[in-house]
Amino acid sequence: MPSQPSKELETFDNPQPRRDYTIRIRIPEFTCLCPKTGQPDFATLNLEYIPDRLCVELKALKMYVWSFRDEGAFHEDVTNRILDDLVAATQPRFMRLTADFNVRGGIYTAVVAEHRAPGWEPPGPVTLP
Numbered sequence: 001m002p003s004q005p006s007k008e009l010e011t012f013d014n015p016q017p018r019r020d021y022t023i024r025i026r027i028p029e030f031t032c033l034c035p036k037t038g039q040p041d042f043a044t045l046n047l048e049y050i051p052d053r054l055c056v057e058l059k060a061l062k063m064y065v066w067s068f069r070d071e072g073a074f075h076e077d078v079t080n081r082i083l084d085d086l087v088a089a090t091q092p093r094f095m096r097l098t099a100d101f102n103v104r105g106g107i108y109t110a111v112v113a114e115h116r117a118p119g120w121e122p123p124g125p126v127t128l129p
Contacts, residue, residue: 035072
């Protein structure tokens, strides 16, 4: 297999560091294992962030997400671990990760975790006439 999963998150310099702008990434094929049963859990990850100096490189993110395929993890834990790793790699002004897990036993789970850099405040809403 030419590609392998990896826990390494590569970054690149933010091309517009003076501006607050939002990057949205949708990852519809996240999988991990239920730590109780070993059955696969499937989720769509929605990542939104306002970069500071660094952005996450997408191929590295794909390989990173793939690295969870054979790991047992509770939904709440894996969502927060992924957010922590992304924050450590990119040090964003703001980051939100929403993990929408598919139904398991008649129950859907969505976990939302957020990070705000100290001192960063979101810009106010713009109201147009």
